[in-house]
Amino acid sequence: MTATAALLNLSEFVAIYWPRVKVLNPTKSVFGPAEQIVVPPSGIVAGVYARTDGATPGGVYDPPAGIDKGRMFGVLGFETDEVLEEAKRDLVYPKRINPLTTGPGLPRFIDGSRTLRGDSNFPYVAERCGVIFIERSLKEGLQFARHKNNTEGLRAQVRRTITAFLLTQMNNGAFRSREPAKAFFVDVSDQLNTPSVIFAGKLIARVGLATNKPAEFIVLRISQDTRALEAELAAAGA
Secondary structure, X not given: OHHHXXXXXXXXXXXXXXXXXXXXXXXXXXXXOOOEEEEOOHHHHHHHHHHHHHHOOOHHHOOOOOOOOOEOOOOOEEOOHHHHOHHHHHHHHHHOEEEEEOOOOOOOEEXXXXXXXXXXXXXXXXXXXXXXXXXXXXHHHXXXXXXXXXXXXXXXXXXXXXXXXXXHHHHOOOEOOOOHHHHEEEEOOOOOOOHHHHHOOOOOOEEEEOEOOOOOOOOOOOOOOOHHXXXXXXXXXX
């Protein structure tokens, strides 16, 4: 528990999954004679990430978790059955640990998509991965602006390039809204690009994103249907 507490809120670029998983022994000469071995889930989870990212044009924005997208292939079981108990899973969620679990008639799947840091701008795996993709894509797509004169025309071209890319990502499901004004903003204004900034050889663009938040818990409120009784009482009172 001390080690877990030390990791909590450490970084939004890290996600922890529990428990270790059972897989077929790939090489008995290396891992011994057992038919199954217990391994960290890292490789399996990375495969789920890759499968989700490549499933659709906007796959990188989908949480790699849940019965469908978080399904784990090649997993034969878990190191501990504690993770099958909802009460035990509820203990690790607040520590931002993502449990691996299953249930009657269900595949083995990832049951969480949190990064280690809950107080960051992007506390969920899909948010963080999506923003990494956008950042890297924009850096590559803006290489044309390097070594050009930092004029109003160049800054307008940079703004158009960023906006066009973000509109495509918006249509791919990257943001909470399909309305551009609510989904993102792009600022390449003179207020950012002051004479001193231009003199230093820099062009600054500020981009704001309204990223998606996954629905982690489904809350049901079930009550007795008393409409017939209420109607009868109302009729008697009339």
